[in-house]
Amino acid sequence: MIFFKLILTNLRRHRIRTFISIAGVAFSVAAMLTVVTVLQGAIGMFSGILSSDSEIIVFERNVSDLFFSNVPAAAVQEVTSWPMVLHADPVLFGVVSSAEHPIITCFGVTPSDARIRKATWLKGNPGDFAQHSDDVVLGERAAEFLVASLGSHVQIGNGTFHVIGILKTANGFEDGGVFMPLGTAQTFFHKEGSSSVITIKLRNKDDATAFKNLVKLEYPNLIGLEDTEFTRSYSQFKILKATAWAVGGCGLLLGGLGVANTMIMSVFTRIREIAIVRVNGFSNLQIAGMIFGESALVSVFGALLGLLIGSCFLFALKFIPALHGYVDVTIEPVVVLIVIVLAFLTGIAGALYPATYAMRIRPVEALRFE
């Protein structure tokens, strides 16, 4: 109890300094949580597009981005005929711009695609999809920003299209996207006879390995990956994740430097006090424990406050219309745990030098002068 009081006493003695240190850690943690959660959410949403009613994705081997992948129509036909496959849906991804929106994602899909079949149609009829080559279906958000309604014509890139339906989806990319008949998309994006990926639904999930091996054998330039494998190995996702953690880590490092500065000041201003407890028998371990305890308290309170601030910020993002549906702000428990552990470790690292300094204080010199 006295030991804990010795730790708390110093924090209370310098309230402003303590508050600034906690705030430093808190904002670092909040930044890390926000960046990581937003990017994880974006990755999750993109994965969600690919894994819609499917278990395996087939795409061109060694492409840096799925937008550059070319899967020939012949491969689609062949794969569809394999007995283990329940259905195979080719999807062509493309990006265009409109007058006020630099990026609109386009999905070239067939009428049997789950995105069309299983979506909630707010307006229009799924049966009308792909009846005409200039027909498009808009996501609800896309319809909003393109100011389009059922039956209207919209300018997308260099083309004008007829809106035959508006559908609602929980996925931000799809909600802000445009669905075209596959043939229309192939022409529009100059990718005749090919798609970006094939999404595969197997009759039996246990056939996944056999299916992947067959793809490798029949189409050496293609690769089949299960959804989880894809999310784990796709280089763009890896880069995004690494960037998120690096940016968050830098923020936390700054917070850690703040803690280190605070702890150094803390030791310098209580040299006499440390000498007193030393004369009264405190061991090096107990002295270090005081410093590390103080640092750990600042870090943990900072982390908790940061989680609160970060959560509020993420919650607020949901209400920004421009981001509606694009940002999945579900905070994963593992991210929270990692952030707390990192904040704690940063605090401990920040206290290393001050603790070492405190352990080296010679009471005879510290007590000689008032």
Added chain:
Amino acid sequence: MNGLTSPANNPGRIVVRAEEVWKSYEDGAIRVLNGVDFEAAEGQTIALCGPSGCGKSTLLHLFGGLDDPDRGRITVNGTELNGHRSPLRLLRREVGFVFQLHNLIPDLTLEENCLIPTVAAGIDRKTARARLLQLTERTGVSHRLDQRIQKLSGGERQRTALCRALMNKPRILLADEPTGSLDEKTSSIVFELLLDLVATEGITMVMATHDRALAQRCDRLVEMRDGRVHEPESV
């Protein structure tokens, strides 16, 4: 003086010993102790007298493991301190300190200050509290247990420092001008209390002081001059 004695005419067990101890500061520029030989027998009260800078405090610091001698040997309660990695920790149950400026932590209460040595020594709270009540009763500060140090008078602070020094029932008390910051009347009262506690608990006390009147109330008076100790016969 309560009977001037030396280890020779009071042959108790020697609990503090300095043998040919040398100490200097600033790379030898300031020489403080020049081959000091000193012994204190169990239960004795010894006053170290002498002018400022003669090495009284330095000698106490060496006995308490706060500093190391340049040469010579320090033995406390049978343990040689020379070269020991953590003499302070070694002595935490053997030695108590009282300083002129009490050296209490101002943000803590009287009780919390007194309990610090027991935390260091790992003494359980119940035992520590019983000892605290016993000592504060005897020193007359038991009614101020939950008061912060800033709210205590000079005399109360020094009594608190005395309680803290005795919390772990040390065999040796090292007192560096323990009443030096008090007025004459309070000084006399606190010193009387100190002697009483030391006598009751059978503690060996080595005290540095300028105050001849106080020094003469100890069992032995040792004069320090030119970095050496001189027993009264040789003064």
